[in-house]
Amino acid sequence: MTAPPSPVWRLRLRDAAAGTAFGSMAISGQLPLAIVAVFALGLVLALMQRRVLAHRVGLSTAAVFAASLVLILLVLMGRLDLVVSASVFVALLTVQRLLVASTLAVNQQVHLTSVLMTAGGAALSADLLYALFLLTFAGLATFSLTAGVLVQAAAPGETLPTRPAFRRVGMGFAFAVLGAMAFFVFFPRLSLGIAARRSAGLFNTATSGFTGNVRLGGSGTLKTDPRLVARIKLVPDRGLTSLEAYWPGRALDTFDGREWKTLGNDSVTAERLQLRGGGDTLQRQEIELLPAYGSPTLIALDTPVVFFDAIALQPTRSTRTAFIDVRNVEVRAARSAPSYQYQAYSKPDVPTLLRAGDEEVDLSRYLQLPEGLEARVSTLAQEIATDATEPREIASELTKYLKGRYRYSLELPGATTTDPLPDFLFRRKAGHCEDFATALAVLLRIRGVPSRVVTGFFGGERMGDGYVLRAADAHAWVQAWVPGEGFITLDATPEAFRSGRPQPLLAWVVRAYASIESSWQAWVVDYSFRDQMKLTRAAAQGVSAPTRWPKLSRRALAVVWALGVTLIALGAWLLRPRQRAVPEAIRLLLDIERALAQVGARRRETEGIEETLEWLRRTGHPLAPAVSPLVQRYLEARFGARPLRTGERRHLVGTLEAALRVFLTPRASA
Amino acid sequence: MRSSAKPLRGWRRRWAAFWRPPRELKVTTSGRTYLVLTLVVGIGALNTGNNLLYLVLGLQLATIIASGILSERCVRNLSVTRVLPDGCRAGEPVALRYILQTEGEPAFAVEVGEADSPLRSRGQTSFLPPRTERSIRTLATPDRRGPLTLTRIRVTTTFPLGLFAKSRVFDAPQTLWVAPRRVKAAAPTQFRTNRLQGEGIKAPRPGGSGDLLQLREIAFGEDVRRVHWLKSAARGELLRVERERDEPRYAEFEQPSGLTGAALDTWCEATAAHAERLLKQGWLVGLATPQGRVEAASGEGQSAKLLRALATAGFDA
Numbered sequence: 002m003t004a005p006p007s008p009v010w011r012l013r014l015r016d017a018a019a020g021t022a023f024g025s026m027a028i029s030g031q032l033p034l035a036i037v038a039v040f041a042l043g044l045v046l047a048l049m050q051r052r053v054l055a056h057r058v059g060l061s062t063a064a065v066f067a068a069s070l071v072l073i074l075l076v077l078m079g080r081l082d083l084v085v086s087a088s089v090f091v092a093l094l095t096v097q098r099l100l101v102a103s104t105l106a107v108n109q110q111v112h113l114t115s116v117l118m119t120a121g122g123a124a125l126s127a128d129l130l131y132a133l134f135l136l137t138f139a140g141l142a143t144f145s146l147t148a149g150v151l152v153q154a155a156a157p158g159e160t161l162p163t164r165p166a167f168r169r170v171g172m173g174f175a176f177a178v179l180g181a182m183a184f185f186v187f188f189p190r191l192s193l194g195i196a197a198r199r200s201a202g203l204f205n206t207a208t209s210g211f212t213g214n215v216r217l218g219g220s221g222t223l224k225t226d227p228r229l230v231a232r233i234k235l236v237p238d239r240g241l242t243s244l245e246a247y248w249p250g251r252a253l254d255t256f257d258g259r260e261w262k263t264l265g266n267d268s269v270t271a272e273r274l275q276l277r278g279g280g281d282t283l284q285r286q287e288i289e290l291l292p293a294y295g296s297p298t299l300i301a302l303d304t305p306v307v308f309f310d311a312i313a314l315q316p317t318r319s320t321r322t323a324f325i326d327v328r329n330v331e332v333r334a335a336r337s338a339p340s341y342q343y344q345a346y347s348k349p350d351v352p353t354l355l356r357a358g359d360e361e362v363d364l365s366r367y368l369q370l371p372e373g374l375e376a377r378v379s380t381l382a383q384e385i386a387t388d389a390t391e392p393r394e395i396a397s398e399l400t401k402y403l404k405g406r407y408r409y410s411l412e413l414p415g416a417t418t419t420d421p422l423p424d425f426l427f428r429r430k431a432g433h434c435e436d437f438a439t440a441l442a443v444l445l446r447i448r449g450v451p452s453r454v455v456t457g458f459f460g461g462e463r464m465g466d467g468y469v470l471r472a473a474d475a476h477a478w479v480q481a482w483v484p485g486e487g488f489i490t491l492d493a494t495p496e497a498f499r500s501g502r503p504q505p506l507l508a509w510v511v512r513a514y515a516s517i518e519s520s521w522q523a524w525v526v527d528y529s530f531r532d533q534m535k536l537t538r539a540a541a542q543g544v545s546a547p548t549r550w551p552k553l554s555r556r557a558l559a560v561v562w563a564l565g566v567t568l569i570a571l572g573a574w575l576l577r578p579r580q581r582a583v584p585e586a587i588r589l590l591l592d593i594e595r596a597l598a599q600v601g602a603r604r605r606e607t608e609g610i611e612e613t614l615e616w617l618r619r620t621g622h623p624l625a626p627a628v629s630p631l632v633q634r635y636l637e638a639r640f641g642a643r644p645l646r647t648g649e650r651r652h653l654v655g656t657l658e659a660a661l662r663v664f665l666t667p668r669a670s671a
Numbered sequence: 672m673r674s675s676a677k678p679l680r681g682w683r684r685r686w687a688a689f690w691r692p693p694r695e696l697k698v699t700t701s702g703r704t705y706l707v708l709t710l711v712v713g714i715g716a717l718n719t720g721n722n723l724l725y726l727v728l729g730l731q732l733a734t735i736i737a738s739g740i741l742s743e744r745c746v747r748n749l750s751v752t753r754v755l756p757d758g759c760r761a762g763e764p765v766a767l768r769y770i771l772q773t774e775g776e777p778a779f780a781v782e783v784g785e786a787d788s789p790l791r792s793r794g795q796t797s798f799l800p801p802r803t804e805r806s807i808r809t810l811a812t813p814d815r816r817g818p819l820t821l822t823r824i825r826v827t828t829t830f831p832l833g834l835f836a837k838s839r840v841f842d843a844p845q846t847l848w849v850a851p852r853r854v855k856a857a858a859p860t861q862f863r864t865n866r867l868q869g870e871g872i873k874a875p876r877p878g879g880s881g882d883l884l885q886l887r888e889i890a891f892g893e894d895v896r897r898v899h900w901l902k903s904a905a906r907g908e909l910l911r912v913e914r915e916r917d918e919p920r921y922a923e924f925e926q927p928s929g930l931t932g933a934a935l936d937t938w939c940e941a942t943a944a945h946a947e948r949l950l951k952q953g954w955l956v957g958l959a960t961p962q963g964r965v966e967a968a969s970g971e972g973q974s975a976k977l978l979r980a981l982a983t984a985g986f987d988a
Contacts, residue, residue, distance in 0.1 A: 123723035126723075135727065139730055146831070147830070151780055151798075153833070154779070156795075156797075165779075177730060177736070181729035181730040184728070185726050188729070525726065526723070528722050
């Protein structure tokens with residue numbers, strides 16, 4: 002079957018629709034990069050109307066099926082996920098179809114494989130962008146299919162009525178989207194949402210990177226990154242707009258002059274991790290580390306007490322995971338995954354809590370100083386707070402000194418020095434949080450106070466009913482050992498610069514996106530039978546329990562009723578059965594027939610007007626000359642593509658009526 | 672000759688027609704595949720509980736419904752009139768015209784043709800603006816002589832997506848009389864030459880008058896008294912004399928009694944061919960059938976009358 006020649010724009014619509022369908026799969030980040038590259042290349046060629054496989058259909062089809070055999074083998078060997086391999090196969094089939102000559106069958110195949118790709122995208126990704134790709138695909142495919150139907154029906158050389166057709170189809174598309182939403186909301190969920198995948202996605206690559214070390218030098222680009230790395234729900238919610246809290250992740254104890262590291266410690270694995278004794282004022286947190294977080298190191302409000310209920314959210318499934326407590330270093334998930342969900346209890350507002358066994362910790366590692374430390378650094382440490390003897394007092398004075406005399410800056414020209422600490426303290430006198438933390442920790446150690454650098458996050462921005470952390474909130478600070486109290490938190494970084502400083506516009510965009518994504522996750526991806534029940538219950542309560550709805554006064558109620566009645570009336574008027582519009586030519590015919598009926602010249606109902614005219618002529622009827630031009634004009638207007646001009650019918654009928662009057666007058670006198 | 676669907680009268684009938692429109696729905700090839708895909712996605716959604724698959728399924732189902740509504744709006748306000756040709760021959764294409772008229776709404780991708788008829792006619796247009804009418808000409812080939820009953824006209828649209836073909840069928844009873852098939856080598860048919868009837872037709876005078884115009888081969892049924900025997904003997908074939916003022920020649924064919932079915936068709940075809948040949952030669956040709964008589968006359972109009980009479984031969988016109 003050969004399709005009539007399609008306009009180029011119509012094929013581009015088709016190809017673009019296929020591209021968006023593939024995009025719905027590609028955003029999952031699970032397709033092999035080679036496939037993404039092959040499809041992108043094929044799509045570009047198709048959009049440029051280069052059907053390079055037009056003369057190699059058999060060969061390319063064989064290649065696609067050979068690739069399918071390879072994919073089956075990879076699945077059987079356990080090297081490739083079944084859904085991913087199926088998606089790859091459909092993508093290869095689509096790109097092959099895109100690059101062969103366009104026929105009716107090929108066009109249909111491209112659309113149908115594109116539908117399959119969107120289904121594949123649904124299976125692979127739960128990203129908000131999927132909705133965008135799905136909607137775009139549906140729109141483009143709808144218009145492309147419509148154009149195909151019009152092309153099929155059009156005569157050669159006929160102009161396609163794209164504008165009125167697309168206007169109508171656009172309305173239909175809007176209706177379909179609303180219908181899809183209604184179906185989604187009301188169709189009962191008979192199974193659990195077990196197959197929804199949580200892919201990292203193309204735009205959620207890891208950012209925070211608890212890589213194990215903190216290396217001084219370099220600029221702090223992370224501090225401007227607006228991406229979200231964690232969502233936190235506090236139970237009970239404190240109701241604050243900003244938490245301004247420390248979220249410790251990893252403690253580093255060894256400094257070699259350029260880099261902070263941590264020495265190996267004992268580790269414990271447990272499903273529920275009790276770090277220290279609790280109390281009555283524990284704060285529960287439900288934490289979700291997003292794919293942009295990018296590390297198995299877990300965070301919790303300072304000071305964490307218990308970690309429990311961890312789930313590793315992997316692309317294909319979600320599994321429970323245990324915690325690994327690397328003593329005095331970090332708590333991390335036992336299973337590696339792009340993101341995690343877990344809960345924690347913390348003791349907030351109390352800077353320190355002694356852990357069981359902390360008294361036996363070897364503190365010498367927290368007093369270690371880098372070899373070859375410049376003497377002027379030691380001199381500086383001794384010169385500050387010379388009178389202070391207590392660790393807490395020394396720590397306070399040193400923190401105050403650094404905070405007051407050093408400037409926060411992310412722009413550090415020449416920061417790649419071999420000895421960054423003296424460079425910060427004596428030359429630049431400006432740096433970011435890692436410089437401040439390093440300086441404070443080293444000065445404390447020089448003064449004999451055990452200390453360590455802690456990396457994590459500082460902040461907590463309100464979003465919906467919870468809080469979020471951005472990549473820009475990544476922070477480094479110091480914990481110093483105070484006998485009898487344990488490690489206390491110290492931060493020499495000026496307060497204004499502790500949390501992230503992303504670009505305001507970018508931050509707003511990310512916030513808006515995150516807010517929509519949060520709703521998307523809650524109302525689409527995780528929508529369940531329980532939500533449907535809640536919705537039903539809420540609707541029922543809405544009728545019976547006016548507390549859920551704003552109480553309306555009588556006047557407001559009257560306005561609402563009036564509005565409702567007006568809307569119903571408007572709808573009825575818009576949907577009223579329209580009077581059949583009679584074309585002007587038909588009106589002319591009716592006028593002629595009416596005139597002839599007055600003189601009894603209309604013989605039979607079924608007789609055509611031409612036959613009546615012929616009869617008038619044959620019988621020499623006096624009205625024949627007057628009727629003849631009107632009949633002629635009627636035939637031209639109706640069948641001869643010469644429509645009547647404005648007012649022409651009235652003029653013609655006027656001449657006939659005049660002739661009729663002349664005809665009737667003598668008869669009356671006779 | 673026209674036939675059009677009768678408009679509904681009364682709001683009750685219109686209301687009933689609105690809710691029970693006489694529609695036919697066929698699924699196209701791509702529509703079938705689309706339905707299978709919808710089923711597959713539905714099973715996938717139910718089986719896995721993946722909400723995004725529910726979303727895709729919802730969109731697919733809603734698209735089907737939207738497609739149905741848009742196609743219904745295309746055909747709901749259409750009316751159609753069939754215009755038949757004056758005559759046609761079996762085995763030859765005949766032009767049928769359909770006048771499509773829209774009311775308040777435009778129609779897209781409309782195909783029009785006969786329903787429940789052996790006549791395969793199919794015409795289409797991509798667009799009919801609101802409150803307009805368009806004539807669509809189609810060609811169809813009737814395959815046998817006689818009355819061809821056209822009962823209904825089917826108007827179909829695949830708008831908007833080409834997944835389904837929705838049809839509306841209009842009652843438009845009409846009869847197209849099909850004249851005998853044109854045959855090249857028809858066997859000569861017996862006809863009478865001994866009488867003429869009708870006003871203004873004078874009896875022929877054998878031999879004619881005036882100077883000799885030409886000699887030509889005598890045709891079957893011509894008066895043998897016109898043969899020029901000397902020249903015929905010299906040429907070895909029968910030649911007849913034609914003079915400047917030749918007399919009108921006439922022939923009247925009469926349908927033999929007892930002919931039915933294929934034999935009657937064959938006689939009609941041969942008679943039509945013979946009569947047309949004679950008319951071209953200037954003969955006055957008439958026809959007598961059990962259904963009636965066509966008085967002998969000449970010319971194009973007589974040919975049409977004879978063909979019409981031959982079309983009805985054996986049938987109740």
